[in-house]
Amino acid sequence: MASGVTLGVYKLAGFDRSEIVLQEAGNGENGAVVRFAKGGNAGTPVDFTLAASMSTPMVVHIVATQKTNQRASRGRQVPDIFREFFGEGGGGSFRRRNQPSRSSGSGVIVSKDGYIVTNNHVIDNAREVDVILNNKKTYKATVIGTDPSTDLALVKINAKNLPSIVLGNSDNVKVGQWVLAVGNPFNLESTVTAGIVSAKGRNLNMLQRGQRGRISPIESFIQTDAAVNPGNSGGALINTKGELIGINTAIATPTGTFAGYSFAVPVNIVKKIIKDLVEFGTVQRAYLGVYFRELNGELAKQLKLDITEGTHIDSLVVGGSAEQSGVKKGDVIVDIEGKKIKGSSDLLEAIGRKRPGDKVRIKVSRNGKIKEVTIKLKNRDGNSDLVTKKKATSFRTLGAEFAELTDAEKQRYDISGGVKVSKMFAGTLRSMTDMQEGFIITEVNGKKVSSISDLKSALSSSNSSMVTLGGVYPNDPGQRYYAFKNK
Structure with a gap:
């Protein structure tokens, strides 16, 4: 049976912007730090109680109420392989015009003054958003902003001195390390599951389909085998230090429930989206100005290239950042600021962390030789301007x-x-x-x-x-x- 990608899709916005203080981990490795029993098997973890107890107070339950109208219902006609990653009210059911519906998911407190990150699809089209803390207190939330391109959203509640999670470094996440998924599956609050990182840089092509091509998706998911189900959307993926390394977003499944793999947005993308939404109310999207394909053995053979990893530039945007910096059609991008580019997800993630006006150093393979180029990134309109509050x-x-x-x-x-x-x-x-x-x-x-x-x-x-x-x-x-x- 062919498996689909579980996807939820929802939207919101606006609050008075202020400086946000995020707790970020140091520059050390974020690899697994698992404690073992004295004399025990070094390959068998004893427990995750420390990480679980540290993170569960920072993960909230989100209930979104939508006013479904005829147009909104039509928008939920998605291909059969996509099953909505909601809790209560999900499943793509059709309701009478203007009858309220509810969906639920999870969120993560990222600042002591009430900023909470979640998935865009958890709150999309909502007219009310309720946040239930781990201690059962309930708040009405205001949406600061959303980013369908990464399926992230930021909401805020009027509260102080909240427990806030420490943001880790997803670049240091290693395949095989232990991780925990914390959320509210099936409305079962404060649920923790464990697994390992199965892969990094997964591109599922789900956001492009879900938004019918109206966005420029950035997909470079962390894949794990920690059990994630409807209601986990927007919850925390943490390492054994209790640091946030990703936001749980989707599952690959033929049934709509967990079937082996789940996917999370890396926290380094999350950090950038949070800061943009707080500072500007909208995401500052930078563009390289290239059309590309992911390189593999077959394409390399077809193009007679001596490398099999990277992104092959098929064409350039006229007047775009890459063209003006000397990048040429046929170049293969193999490195961005010291990070190896194995495929399209690596490229999208690297550029997705940048703003228009930022400069990036890239290395391209051209005629078998490596050439380094510095590129000043532009926005969709072809300039380096940031979208200000006045403009939006x-x-x-x-x-x-x-x-x-x-x-x-x-x-x-x-x-x-x-x-x-x-x-x-x-x-x-x-x-x-x-x-x-x-x-x-x-x-x-x-x-x-x-x-x-x-x-x-x-x-x-x-x-x-x-x-x-x-x-x-x-x-x-x-x-x-x-x-x-x-x-």
């Missing part, structure tokens, strides 16, 4: 992120101005209206708006008990209106 403004209460229209968009949609709803998260718009991402707001209570400042002003000055937003959807004729209670 979040309104926390509304539960949406807004962007001003470019001149090209105004011309394309044949409108003089407006504000685009670029992302929607838990908040008023999702809970009280059927608005969808992409809606362009052109008026508030009949008053024309052309910019984010216009929108803020109109909302703050409204004295009506109801707010009515008017606007259009791109390529969908007709004015639409959404009304909600003015809090």
